[in-house]
Amino acid sequence: MQRPPKKFVPTPFEYHQEIELEVQSLTNLGAGVGRINGWVVFVPFALPGETVKARVFRNDKNCSHADLIEVLVPSPDRIEPGCELFGTCGGCQYQHLSYEKQLAWKTRQVGELMKHMAGIEFPVNDCLSSEQTWNYRSKITPHFEKPRGGGEIGPIGFLAFGRRSQLIDVPQCPIAMESINAALPEIREKTRANSARYKRGATILLRATDGRIETNPKATAVERVGDLTFQFLAGDFFQNNPFILPAFTGYAATKASEAGAKYLVDAYCGSGLFALTLAKNFEKVAGVEVSETSCEWARKNAKANGIANAEFLTASAEAIFEKIDFPAQETTVLIDPPRKGSTPEFLEQLIRFGPSRVVYISCNPATQVRDLKQLSEGGYQLSDVQPFDLFPHTRHLECVMTLEKR
Numbered sequence: 098m099q100r101p102p103k104k105f106v107p108t109p110f111e112y113h114q115e116i117e118l119e120v121q122s123l124t125n126l127g128a129g130v131g132r133i134n135g136w137v138v139f140v141p142f143a144l145p146g147e148t149v150k151a152r153v154f155r156n157d158k159n160c161s162h163a164d165l166i167e168v169l170v171p172s173p174d175r176i177e178p179g180c181e182l183f184g185t186c187g188g189c190q191y192q193h194l195s196y197e198k199q200l201a202w203k204t205r206q207v208g209e210l211m212k213h214m215a216g217i218e219f220p221v222n223d224c225l226s227s228e229q230t231w232n233y234r235s236k237i238t239p240h241f242e243k244p245r246g247g248g249e250i251g252p253i254g255f256l257a258f259g260r261r262s263q264l265i266d267v268p269q270c271p272i273a274m275e276s277i278n279a280a281l282p283e284i285r286e287k288t289r290a291n292s293a294r295y296k297r298g299a300t301i302l303l304r305a306t307d308g309r310i311e312t313n314p315k316a317t318a319v320e321r322v323g324d325l326t327f328q329f330l331a332g333d334f335f336q337n338n339p340f341i342l343p344a345f346t347g348y349a350a351t352k353a354s355e356a357g358a359k360y361l362v363d364a365y366c367g368s369g370l371f372a373l374t375l376a377k378n379f380e381k382v383a384g385v386e387v388s389e390t391s392c393e394w395a396r397k398n399a400k401a402n403g404i405a406n407a408e409f410l411t412a413s414a415e416a417i418f419e420k421i422d423f424p425a426q427e428t429t430v431l432i433d434p435p436r437k438g439s440t441p442e443f444l445e446q447l448i449r450f451g452p453s454r455v456v457y458i459s460c461n462p463a464t465q466v467r468d469l470k471q472l473s474e475g476g477y478q479l480s481d482v483q484p485f486d487l488f489p490h491t492r493h494l495e496c497v498m499t500l501e502k503r
């Protein structure tokens with residue numbers, strides 16, 4: 098038997114002890130959850146309803162973690178993964194689960210996070226699917242490392258499953274657009290051929306835009322959403338599943354405007370996706386974005402699309418409240434912060450401003466629910482929770498939460 102790592106805690110299971118358990122649930126990180134005599138065990142790649150054999154590699158204070166060895170009784174929802182790297186690559190967690198059940202679990206996970214992290218019980222609408230469930234990503238960023246002191250570069254790809262630094266080689270990625278996969282072999286070859294130019298590792302950008310693949314983060318990329326055209330720097334943020342964007346922005350538009358608000362604040366606005374797709378529903382729109390280049394593109398995008406009622410401020414999000422003269426009772430504040438969520442400072446100012454509605458969009462329900470708690474304590478109450486599956490076959494999702502001032 099392999100020797101346990103130094104910090105291994107040997108209770109309740111020994112290192113590499115093999116256990117059999119029934120899996121009951123699926124966490125929002127994508128791991129199956131079962132219990133042995135009430136003790137919780139997490140087993141990635143095991144599905145609810147399955148009986149599995151697993152090997153324990155860590156015991157924590159109130160749970161253990163184990164690797165899946167064998168599925169003894171499979172779930173009827175288990176399917177053949179679409180990628181041969183599934184299970185070794187850290188990118189996808191759900192390729193072995195039918196798409197319908199992926200959606201059902203994502204819906205349930207949002208509800209459970211709200212209940213457990215914020216003590217809020219609220220019905221979650223069914224997660225809306227992506228029109229295209231394979232070849233949907235318009236951007237991938239494979240990495241590579243170079244050994245210190247020279248030598249050939251190692252694998253070009255993504256983090257291996259469960260690892261913090263080990264990469265696996267990814268020659269093709271079936272969730273990336275076909276045009277990205279078509280360009281990938283040549284880009285990988287070139288990277289290897291030019292390996293002398295790299296002192297250490299790097300990240301390669303592949304952004305599908307306007308019929309080509311852009312690798313220069315400083316080049317301009319373009320994306321169409323409904324009847325609007327957005328330009329932005331290829332290396333800057335833009336939602337990377339274009340197939341669901343009309344439905345996603347359409348939903349945000351309805352939620353932001355249905356109660357009759359005339360003014361919209363779009364905080365963390367990027368190159369203007371929500372501000373500009375929603376502008377026709379409002380008298381005036383004010384966006385705020387910390388990235389100078391994204392914000393500059395938001396202004397240019399407004400102009401290029403003939404939108405005259407949207408202004409953009411380059412600043413950290415909380416600065417917007419000093420700038421606007423919108424009456425709070427006629428204003429919706431939409432926020433779409435990065436994965437780490439918003440900040441207590443921003444939320445405090447938002448609550449002090451007191452808009453009639455808040456539409457909070459997030460790609461990380463855990464930080465969203467943390468912030469929801471602050472908003473809820475600050476006098477806002479949920480009226481709608483709608484997840485969108487921008488990232489089929491992965492554990493990720495986008496969630497639109499609508500809150501109203503009590």
Ligand SMILES: C[S@@+](CC[C@H](N)C(=O)[O-])C[C@H]1O[C@@H](n2cnc3c(N)ncnc32)[C@H](O)[C@@H]1O
Nearest residue numbers: 334365366367370386387388413414433434435
């Ligand atoms: C998830 S993206 C959303 C962008 C945009 N809403 C969209 O959908 O294209 C989050 C954005 O927040 C910006 N950001 C990060 N920290 C910020 C801050 N403190 N204040 C304002 N914007 C910030 C990032 O530059 C990024 O453009």
